[in-house]
Amino acid sequence: MTTGIAVTRRTDQQQASRIAIFANGQTIYADGEKCDWAYRVAFGAVSLYRVLACGRRQIIAFHLAGEWFGIEQGRRRQFTAEAIGPTGILCANLAADQCPALLPAVLDALWSAREHQLVISRQSSHERVAAFLLEISERTQDKRRFDLPMPRADIADYLGLTIESVSRAVTRLKCSNAIRLVGPRGIEILDRDRLRSFCD
Amino acid sequence: MTTGIAVTRRTDQQQASRIAIFANGQTIYADGEKCDWAYRVAFGAVSLYRVLACGRRQIIAFHLAGEWFGIEQGRRRQFTAEAIGPTGILCANLAADQCPALLPAVLDALWSAREHQLVISRQSSHERVAAFLLEISERTQDKRRFDLPMPRADIADYLGLTIESVSRAVTRLKCSNAIRLVGPRGIEILDRDRLRSFCD
DNA sequence: CGATGATTTGAATTGCTTCAATATCTGTGG
DNA sequence: CCACAGATATTGAAGCAATTCAAATCATCG
Structure with missing residues (x-):
C-alpha cells in the first residue's frame, strides 16, 4: 500500500x-x-x-x-x-x-487457483501455513532455505486468516522442528516430511 | 457417488x-x-x-x-x-x-475460480450460502425460481461448510424473507437485493 | 402406509478472531 | 557503534461462529 x-x-x-x-x-x-x-x-x-x-x-x-x-x-x-x-x-x-x-500460462493459473481453493476451504490455520511454506518453497531457487518476499499481513490475507493466526501457526511449526526461522522473513525447512504431514 | x-x-x-x-x-x-x-x-x-x-x-x-x-x-x-x-x-x-x-473457456473458469475463492476465504456461512444461491441463479434460465440440482452435502462441500451450517444459513435466509423454499431443492428468490446484502 | 434417506433443529465443544500488550526488527541519527 | 523510533511480529485472554454429535422432522418411493 x-x-x-x-x-x-x-x-x-x-x-x-x-x-x-x-x-x-x-x-x-x-x-x-x-x-x-x-x-x-x-x-x-x-x-x-x-x-x-x-x-x-x-x-x-x-x-x-x-x-x-x-x-x-x-x-x-x-x-x-x-x-x-x-x-x-x-x-x-x-x-x-x-x-x-498464453493458454499454458492460463491453465497453470487455473491449476494453482484450484489447488489453493483446496487449502483455504477446509484446512486449519497450521495446515494452511504449512501448505503455503511448501508452495513458496517449490517456486523458489533454494527450496530448503529462502526468504518470504511478503510480510505476515499478506500471508494472512492470502490464506484467509488473521496475522495473529499466521504467527501462531508459524510458531507451532517452529516448535515442532519442521522449520527454523531466520528473522521474520527467513525460512529454513528442517524436516519437509514433517511439514508435509501438517497439510491435512 | x-x-x-x-x-x-x-x-x-x-x-x-x-x-x-x-x-x-x-x-x-x-x-x-x-x-x-x-x-x-x-x-x-x-x-x-x-x-x-x-x-x-x-x-x-x-x-x-x-x-x-x-x-x-x-x-x-x-x-x-x-x-x-x-x-x-x-x-x-x-x-x-x-x-x-478453448482459451475463453479457460479464462472463464479462472475468473469463476477466483470469484469463488473470495467467497470461501473469508465469508461467514450465511454470506457463502447467499452468494451461492445468487451464483446458481445467474446461471439458470429462470433466475427467480429454480431448483438446485445438488443436495445439501454437495453445497456444503463446495462452500467449505458442513451440511448443518448450510441448512442453518438457508433457514436464516428464509426467515429474513429473502428467499422461499419449495421443497428442499426448490428456491424462489423473493428479495434479490436483500439476498445480495447478505454477501459481505 | 411404513421405511429409508435427506434435511432441519438442538446443545456442547473447538478453533479462529478480536482486542490488548509485549517483543523484535530495521533503519536513522547521535 | 549504540540508542532510539516506527513498523512488524509474537504472545495472551476472552468472545464468538462453525463444527461435532445427537435427535427430530420431512420427503419420496415402494
Whole structure:
C-alpha cells in the first residue's frame, strides 16, 4: 500500500519486452481497468488482490520471478496487481495470435487457483501455513532455505486468516522442528516430511 | 457417488460432438487420468471434486448446461468429474488448433475460480450460502425460481461448510424473507437485493 | 402406509478472531 | 557503534461462529 522508493507508475508499458521497475506497494494495474497487456515477473514479487466491501483485503495469488500474470483478455481487471518489494515487470501484447503461448500460462493459473481453493476451504490455520511454506518453497531457487518476499499481513490475507493466526501457526511449526526461522522473513525447512504431514 | 440408473461408463467418447448420458453419481473422468478430451454439459449438472487425505471431499466447481469443463491439456486430471442427476455430456477433441475456442473457456473458469475463492476465504456461512444461491441463479434460465440440482452435502462441500451450517444459513435466509423454499431443492428468490446484502 | 434417506433443529465443544500488550526488527541519527 | 523510533511480529485472554454429535422432522418411493 505504501510506496517505498519514489518511482512513478510507468506509462511506457507499451513497448513490449521492456522492463518496468516498480517499488514496494506500487500498483501495476487496478481492479476494473481495461486489460490490454499481459505481464511477467522479472524479479521481485507481485500480489493480486481485491478489497471487499467489508474492508477486508483478499489476496488471490502471489507471482514470483518468471511467472506470468494478468492474462484476462476481453474483460476488465478482476483484481489489482501490486508489487511486493522492488519488482521488475516485463510486458507483452495480448494479441490473439499469441494464444498458443498464453493458454499454458492460463491453465497453470487455473491449476494453482484450484489447488489453493483446496487449502483455504477446509484446512486449519497450521495446515494452511504449512501448505503455503511448501508452495513458496517449490517456486523458489533454494527450496530448503529462502526468504518470504511478503510480510505476515499478506500471508494472512492470502490464506484467509488473521496475522495473529499466521504467527501462531508459524510458531507451532517452529516448535515442532519442521522449520527454523531466520528473522521474520527467513525460512529454513528442517524436516519437509514433517511439514508435509501438517497439510491435512 | 451412488449410481441411480444402470448406465455403464461410455467408452465411445472418441466420436466428437456425440452426446454421452451419465446417471447420478457416475464418474465422467477421474483424478489422475490422462486429459485427452474437453467436455460440455448438454443437460443436467457436473461436480468437480477431490477427496483429500483426511477423507473430506472438496467440490471445486459445479458446471451447468452449456458450460465447458475438463480443459487441462498436457497434464493429468486434477479433479474427478461426476454427474449430478441424469446428465448429458458433449465431448470435444483437445487439439492444439482449437486453442482460440478453448482459451475463453479457460479464462472463464479462472475468473469463476477466483470469484469463488473470495467467497470461501473469508465469508461467514450465511454470506457463502447467499452468494451461492445468487451464483446458481445467474446461471439458470429462470433466475427467480429454480431448483438446485445438488443436495445439501454437495453445497456444503463446495462452500467449505458442513451440511448443518448450510441448512442453518438457508433457514436464516428464509426467515429474513429473502428467499422461499419449495421443497428442499426448490428456491424462489423473493428479495434479490436483500439476498445480495447478505454477501459481505 | 411404513421405511429409508435427506434435511432441519438442538446443545456442547473447538478453533479462529478480536482486542490488548509485549517483543523484535530495521533503519536513522547521535 | 549504540540508542532510539516506527513498523512488524509474537504472545495472551476472552468472545464468538462453525463444527461435532445427537435427535427430530420431512420427503419420496415402494
